[in-house]
Amino acid sequence: MSRADEPVNVGVTVSPNGSRSLGQLFASATADLSELVHEEIALAKAELRQDVKRAGIGGGAVGAAGILALFSLPVLSFAAAYGIHNLGLGLAWSFLIVGGAYLVLAGLLGLMARSKFKKIKKPERSIASAKETAAVLQGVKPHPRSAPSGGTETTVAVKV
Secondary structure, three states: OOHHHOEEEEEEEEOOOOOOOHHHHHHHHHHHHHHHHHHHHHHHHHHHHHHHHHHHHHHHHHHHHHHHHHHHHHHHHHHHHHHHHHOOOOHHHHHHHHHHHHHHHHHHHHHHHHHHHHOOOOOHHHHHHHHHHHHHHHHOOOOOOOOOOOOOOEEEEEEO
16 A cells, blocks of 8 residues: 555544534635645745746846946947057957957857746646646535534544
8 A cells, every 4th residue: 555545644523423513624624725725825936936046047147248248339339440540450459359259248148048038937837736726626515414413523534
């Protein structure tokens, strides 16, 4: 017998004829529903935390690429001005090489940001779990029970 098939004692008190009071049923259902909602929220938070981290890294790369591209503009401007003035391989080419290096680095950071943004996806496990829970709750119908006939109460093991 696997662990999932083993009966679990959840501490439900039942009268000898196997029925529970309406208050006990309501309390049990409320506790179970509360636990389910908390677990669903925890799952959604965990999935979103991963995607927020990816978005943060991608956003940082985009920001760095923008700053490097911005820094390259004055350098390229100086390089172009000195290049037109000089028309020889001198100081202007130095500025051009530095400006080109900034643009190459900005391009690489932009590609890294793009790959990080592509990895962001919707929280599939949370959505599937919420749909499953909704389907289960829609199928639940109240079952009328007879009033407990007093007597001693016993604890039963419920298969979960």
